[in-house]
Amino acid sequence: MIELKLIGASGRPLCRWCHKELGETSSEFCSEHCSESHRLATPAQRLRQHVFLRDRGVCHKCGMDCEELKQTILHIVSLYGSQYARSVLMTTGFKKLEATNLAQDPSQDFWIIEDRDGTPESAETTCRACASRRRKRRSNRSEPGEDGDLFDDHQGP
Ligand SMILES: [Zn+2]
Numbered sequence: 001m002i003e004l005k006l007i008g009a010s011g012r013p014l015c016r017w018c019h020k021e022l023g024e025t026s027s028e029f030c031s032e033h034c035s036e037s038h039r040l041a042t043p044a045q046r047l048r049q050h051v052f053l054r055d056r057g058v059c060h061k062c063g064m065d066c067e068e069l070k071q072t073i074l075h076i077v078s079l080y081g082s083q084y085a086r087s088v089l090m091t092t093g094f095k096k097l098e099a100t101n102l103a104q105d106p107s108q109d110f111w112i113i114e115d116r117d118g119t120p121e122s123a124e125t126t127c128r129a130c131a132s133r134r135r136k137r138r139s140n141r142s143e144p145g146e147d148g149d150l151f152d153d154h155q156g157p
Pocket residue numbers: 015016017018019020029030031034
């Protein structure tokens with residue numbers, strides 16, 4: 001169930017796509033553009049849009065602001081090249097493979113969605129550094145943890 005009823009701070013309904021507060025309108029969207037974007041989006045894209053507007057790319061686990069980092073890395077790449085951007089990413093906590101990938105194409109998103117059942121309530125913004133740590137732990141549990149992270153695993157029943 002992805003369709004939430006969105007209500008703004010002042011009690012007015014929000015546009016279902018961009019979450020802007022709606023004025024006097026019977027429409028669920030603020031504009032033709034939003035209505036069209038929503039109509040064309042897949043359920044996964046709708047969930048992603050919802051989570052992005054809610055969290056603005058801030059990782060639920062480590063608090064990293066992925067959008068800010070992305071802008072920084074785009075800037076670094078344009079000034080110093082992707083080699084340097086990669087080393088910056090690695091000091092930020094990204095594994096070598098992920099850092100290389102992001103430094104080569106910093107226009108991609110630095111975060112993913114992790115959810116338990118596909119609902120917006122269970123969907124969490126997860127930076128790709130945290131995501132790859134979790135993947136690694138899942139695939140290779142016998143290896144001693146190299147980063148001693150503290151967050152819950154949310155492994156569900
Ligand atoms: Zn809108």
